Amino acid sequence: MKQLKQYIDTSRQRFIDELVDYLRFPSVSAQSAHKKDMTDCARWLADHTKSLGLKSRVYRTAGHPIVTAATPRTRNSTKPHFLVYGHYDVQPPEPLELWDSPPFEPTLRGGNLYARGASDNKGQHFAHLKAVEAYLKTGTELPCDLTFVVEGEEEVGGEALVKFLKQNKCDLKCDGVVVSDTGMPDLKHPALTYALRGVAALEVRLDGPDRDLHSGIYGGSVKNPGMALSQLLGGMIDNNGRITVPGFYDDVAKLTAYERRQLARVPYSEAKYKKLLGVKSLFGEKGFTANEQRGARPTFEINGLTSGYQGEGSKTIVPCSASAKITMRLVPNQDAAKILRLVACHLKALCPPTMRMTVDLGHVADPYVVSPTGPLAKAALDSLKAAFGHNPVLLREGGSIPIVEHFARILKVDTYLLGLALPDDNLHSPNEKIDLEAFTRGIWMSANLWTNLAKA
Amino acid sequence: MKQLKQYIDTSRQRFIDELVDYLRFPSVSAQSAHKKDMTDCARWLADHTKSLGLKSRVYRTAGHPIVTAATPRTRNSTKPHFLVYGHYDVQPPEPLELWDSPPFEPTLRGGNLYARGASDNKGQHFAHLKAVEAYLKTGTELPCDLTFVVEGEEEVGGEALVKFLKQNKCDLKCDGVVVSDTGMPDLKHPALTYALRGVAALEVRLDGPDRDLHSGIYGGSVKNPGMALSQLLGGMIDNNGRITVPGFYDDVAKLTAYERRQLARVPYSEAKYKKLLGVKSLFGEKGFTANEQRGARPTFEINGLTSGYQGEGSKTIVPCSASAKITMRLVPNQDAAKILRLVACHLKALCPPTMRMTVDLGHVADPYVVSPTGPLAKAALDSLKAAFGHNPVLLREGGSIPIVEHFARILKVDTYLLGLALPDDNLHSPNEKIDLEAFTRGIWMSANLWTNLAKA
Numbered sequence: 001m002k003q004l005k006q007y008i009d010t011s012r013q014r015f016i017d018e019l020v021d022y023l024r025f026p027s028v029s030a031q032s033a034h035k036k037d038m039t040d041c042a043r044w045l046a047d048h049t050k051s052l053g054l055k056s057r058v059y060r061t062a063g064h065p066i067v068t069a070a071t072p073r074t075r076n077s078t079k080p081h082f083l084v085y086g087h088y089d090v091q092p093p094e095p096l097e098l099w100d101s102p103p104f105e106p107t108l109r110g111g112n113l114y115a116r117g118a119s120d121n122k123g124q125h126f127a128h129l130k131a132v133e134a135y136l137k138t139g140t141e142l143p144c145d146l147t148f149v150v151e152g153e154e155e156v157g158g159e160a161l162v163k164f165l166k167q168n169k170c171d172l173k174c175d176g177v178v179v180s181d182t183g184m185p186d187l188k189h190p191a192l193t194y195a196l197r198g199v200a201a202l203e204v205r206l207d208g209p210d211r212d213l214h215s216g217i218y219g220g221s222v223k224n225p226g227m228a229l230s231q232l233l234g235g236m237i238d239n240n241g242r243i244t245v246p247g248f249y250d251d252v253a254k255l256t257a258y259e260r261r262q263l264a265r266v267p268y269s270e271a272k273y274k275k276l277l278g279v280k281s282l283f284g285e286k287g288f289t290a291n292e293q294r295g296a297r298p299t300f301e302i303n304g305l306t307s308g309y310q311g312e313g314s315k316t317i318v319p320c321s322a323s324a325k326i327t328m329r330l331v332p333n334q335d336a337a338k339i340l341r342l343v344a345c346h347l348k349a350l351c352p353p354t355m356r357m358t359v360d361l362g363h364v365a366d367p368y369v370v371s372p373t374g375p376l377a378k379a380a381l382d383s384l385k386a387a388f389g390h391n392p393v394l395l396r397e398g399g400s401i402p403i404v405e406h407f408a409r410i411l412k413v414d415t416y417l418l419g420l421a422l423p424d425d426n427l428h429s430p431n432e433k434i435d436l437e438a439f440t441r442g443i444w445m446s447a448n449l450w451t452n453l454a455k456a
Numbered sequence: 457m458k459q460l461k462q463y464i465d466t467s468r469q470r471f472i473d474e475l476v477d478y479l480r481f482p483s484v485s486a487q488s489a490h491k492k493d494m495t496d497c498a499r500w501l502a503d504h505t506k507s508l509g510l511k512s513r514v515y516r517t518a519g520h521p522i523v524t525a526a527t528p529r530t531r532n533s534t535k536p537h538f539l540v541y542g543h544y545d546v547q548p549p550e551p552l553e554l555w556d557s558p559p560f561e562p563t564l565r566g567g568n569l570y571a572r573g574a575s576d577n578k579g580q581h582f583a584h585l586k587a588v589e590a591y592l593k594t595g596t597e598l599p600c601d602l603t604f605v606v607e608g609e610e611e612v613g614g615e616a617l618v619k620f621l622k623q624n625k626c627d628l629k630c631d632g633v634v635v636s637d638t639g640m641p642d643l644k645h646p647a648l649t650y651a652l653r654g655v656a657a658l659e660v661r662l663d664g665p666d667r668d669l670h671s672g673i674y675g676g677s678v679k680n681p682g683m684a685l686s687q688l689l690g691g692m693i694d695n696n697g698r699i700t701v702p703g704f705y706d707d708v709a710k711l712t713a714y715e716r717r718q719l720a721r722v723p724y725s726e727a728k729y730k731k732l733l734g735v736k737s738l739f740g741e742k743g744f745t746a747n748e749q750r751g752a753r754p755t756f757e758i759n760g761l762t763s764g765y766q767g768e769g770s771k772t773i774v775p776c777s778a779s780a781k782i783t784m785r786l787v788p789n790q791d792a793a794k795i796l797r798l799v800a801c802h803l804k805a806l807c808p809p810t811m812r813m814t815v816d817l818g819h820v821a822d823p824y825v826v827s828p829t830g831p832l833a834k835a836a837l838d839s840l841k842a843a844f845g846h847n848p849v850l851l852r853e854g855g856s857i858p859i860v861e862h863f864a865r866i867l868k869v870d871t872y873l874l875g876l877a878l879p880d881d882n883l884h885s886p887n888e889k890i891d892l893e894a895f896t897r898g899i900w901m902s903a904n905l906w907t908n909l910a911k912a
Contacts (some may be wrong), residue, residue, distance in 0.1 A: 027906040036714060057684045059700025118531055122809045128816070146815060168814055190647050190810065197672060199672070199772065201772075203770075209734045209735050210733070210734025210735075211734065213733060214854075214855060215755070215759065215783060215785065215856055216653060216655070216785055216853070216854040216855025216856060217750065217758045217853075217854045218733060218750055218854065219750060219755045219757050219785050219854060220741065220749040220750045220753050220754075220755045220854065221729075221739075221746040221749040221750045222735055222738060222739060222740070222741050222783065223735075223738075223739035224694045224758050226689075226758030226759075226760070226761050226780070227689065227690070227692075227693055227756075227757075227758050228763070229609060229686070229688040230685070230687075230688075230690035230758070230761075231686075231688070231690035231693075232686075232690075233682075233683065233686040234683070234686035234687035234688075234689070234690030234691070236683075237688070238686075240775055273677075277665045277666070277668065277669060277674060277678055278665050278776075279664055279665050279666075279678055279679075279810060280809065280810060280811070280812065281679075281809050281810050282677055282678060282679075282809055282810070283678060283679035283808075283810045284676050284677045284678070285676065290677040291769060292675045293676040293677045294673065294674055294675060294676045297676050298676075299671070299675045299676045300683075301671045301675050301680055301683075301772075301773075301774060302680050302682030302683050302686070302763065302764065302775070302778075303671065303682075303764050303765050303771055303772060303773050303774075303775065304682070304763055304764035304765040304766045304771070304775065305682050305685070305686075305761045305762065305764065305766075305778060306762070306766045307758065307760055307761035308758065308759050308760035308761065308781070309760040309781060310760045310761075310762045310781075313760055313818075313825035314657045314659075314759060314781055314818050314819070315760070315781070316655065316657075316783050316855075317757075317759050318757060318759075319758070319759065319760065320734075322758075322761060324682070325764070325765060325766075325770055325771070327671055327770060328773050329671060329672055329675050329676065353736065353737050354735060354737050354738070354739045355736070356736065362769075362770050365769070376571055397673075398670075398672040398673045398674065398675060398676065399670060399672025399772075400672060400674055405594075409703075
């Protein structure tokens with residue numbers, strides 16, 4: 001490991017220079033004008049990994065190509081096999097006028113490298129690649145077989161990866177997936193994200209009269225759909241922030257005392273959090289901290305309300321209908337499809353006799369959790385600690401990360417999320433950057449990881 | 457009266473022919489292309505009334521002219537003085553393709569005269585004019601002094617009438633106003649409309665976070681404005697259809713047993729009413745019939761709801777705000793401005809601590825009622841009975857009629873609404889028509905009215 005450390009330390013500037021080369025590609029997957037930049041970027045990555053001694057390939061897809069790079073391995077290798085996932089596509093850089101330096105001319109300022117894609121996600125998976133380079137170039141035997149899978153459609157929710165995983169299920173058979181595409185609170189709190197919330201979407205619509213009615217002539221003798229919807233939805237959450245759908249919490253996994261202690265270690269200031277959200281005060285399910293509420297507890301969220309007249313001034317009508325877009329965030333071990341049916345059923349049971357109700361079921365994604373005390377998780381935590389010099393924290397992510405679900409569903413493996421992004425990295429915003437200390441410590445974390453995972 | 461009846465009977469065809477002439481004017485106040493048609497129509501009416509022996513005048517206004525026509529009177533007349541209000545402007549006729557005969561080529565079919573403005577309102581005030589003609593042409597002394605006030609901005613809510621009433625307050629000093637611009641259930645149920653609901657409008661808005669938030673990252677720790685609004689509004693009406701604002705019903709005049717008996721006489725079929733509204737079932741304040749609910753009880757109506765994402769598909773956000781447009785229908789003796797303050801205060805008191813609330817107060821109109829048992833109302837009812845041969849019903853109108861408020865406020869007099877329109881007259885719709893029996897019986901009703909009012 002000493003040799004590896006020395007290689008990484010002495011190569012630091014070259015690693016940054018190479019990342020700069022990688023970041024120069026305007027690989028914006030959403031914009032068709034950048035189609036050639038996408039293939040150029042994929043080709044560059046394949047050539048670069050090949051130059052390090054990996055076996056690289058560029059897979060053509062219906063959309064943007066996928067690059068794979070496998071470490072050298074024997075035919076009947078008994079080493080554990082891990083995938084390292086990343087994406088070379090980036091968010092559109094617009095609005096350009098808000099950037100302090102051009103998004104595709106990577107610029108160093110105050111220990112940060114500014115460029116679109118620096119943190120999301122080129123810099124993060126490049127760190128893993130540089131750790132592998134250290135093994136290969138110092139002649140240190142890699143204790144694991146690794147396959148990098150770097151896609152080009154993450155930012156556009158493309159279907160290429162899913163198809164690719166299905167078609168290459170055999171070659172991709174592995175013991176786990178490592179992804180650095182999440183974040184950590186700060187350099188003193190490196191983090192393993194071990195749980196994600198799922199999601200279930202639906203739209204509910206109430207139809208009353210067959211047209212908007214004159215509120216003077218008819219109002220008072222007919223139920224107002226806007227009122228009916230308000231009463232229906234208003235009852236879905238009680239004063240304690242609990243969702244009132246019977247059975248909704250039946251499958252919710254309770255946080256262990258250990259998990260609650262770990263979540264409590266995540267730096268948090270209520271004043272700063274309120275300021276970040278721009279709210280007067282917070283509100284959530286009683287008995288849980290804000291971090292628990294948004295990471296480990298399910299929600300019932302109104303995303304949109306529509307009824308009647310929404311233009312200027314007033315219009316004296318009883319609107320003919322009212323509708324709401326709803327999404328629920330779900331937590332382990334809720335089953336998204338089951339919850340969706342449960343809620344739709346409950347809504348229908350509450351439909352007032354004066355209304356016709358339509359419930360349109362939307363997309364679902366199951367929640368995800370990997371044991372934070374399992375041997376692989378422990379190996380990950382040890383690697384973070386070794387690289388950052390601080391006890392890592394355990395995070396739960398409130399949103400969904402589709403790739404994690406794909407890996408679980410198609411390859412039947414767990415994903416370890418070892419994010420290197422800092423909260424001020426401006427992901428998806430102007431002046432995106434990567435902290436170069438996070439980058440270099442990330443390389444060292446990765447170097448440790450393969451050794452620790454192999455031992456686990 | 458015999459002479460009058462004979463004159464009216466023998467003149468029937470000529471009256472219809474003259475009404476046809478009047479209806480040929482495309483006096484569409486909303487469309488500037490018809491500006492000249494408006495002045496031509498006003499001029500025709502002034503000339504016609506002058507030819508009958510009335511003293512006519514066309515008042516220029518900032519908008520469309522107002523025509524007045526006064527019956528001959530002595531300098532110090534001690535006769536009671538009544539205004540007869542009408543409007544010569546009509547709704548736009550579009551969509552033209554839905555008319556069975558051109559809107560401004562009056563056409564007779566099955567006892568009805570089809571034309572835009574036939575019932576709303578040329579035919580109705582023309583009936584009063586023909587009754588006056590009968591008095592004048594038969595040399596029968598008119599027992600009242602009458603002044604016709606026929607405006608040209610009723611359909612566009614113009615300000616000309618209000619200004620005119622204020623400027624001519626002295627000349628228009630009178631004992632009451634007679635208006636035929638409402639309806640009756642059918643020819644067997646002639647009607648006096650004796651009460652109108654008022655209105656009070658407001659808009660309430662809840663602001664939560666200072667932008668739409670990611671429902672995964674933050675959802676669960678922050679109150680959803682759409683949910684907060686649903687809970688706020690959903691509580692404003694209870695399961696019995698009662699508005700829950702404390703003090704809301706304090707000033708509501710109770711229906712007398714006589715009024716309830718009279719309202720019960722209005723033809724009503726629940727099945728037909730449900731079909732008309734296109735609802736599965738009705739809903740209103742418990743303890744009141746549908747006619748009472750929409751005529752004599754106040755409402756709290758959501759006219760529009762707005763929050764978050766309303767486009768296609770789903771968007772996983774906690775919206776930053778939610779708002780609702782509200783109008784309340786008010787009944788005698790509620791004070792619209794007082795109720796508006798009361799409700800705004802109540803909403804503000806219920807604002808959750810997590811939200812900032814904005815309440816924008818909108819327009820108000822006070823409710824109106826004239827005693828249905830007073831001597832003038834009795835005279836009106838007697839005239840209806842004499843002309844239609846059936847006991848008239850007493851109606852309460854659920855909407856507001858601004859002119860009634862203007863007459864009450866500026867001239868300090870009551871208005872008697874003796875509507876001749878039938879439910880199938882297609883007011884504001886293609887194929888508007890007037891029933892010629894309603895028209896001719898209306899003339900006879902008017903002839904009786906002046907005698908009965910003078911005696912009252």
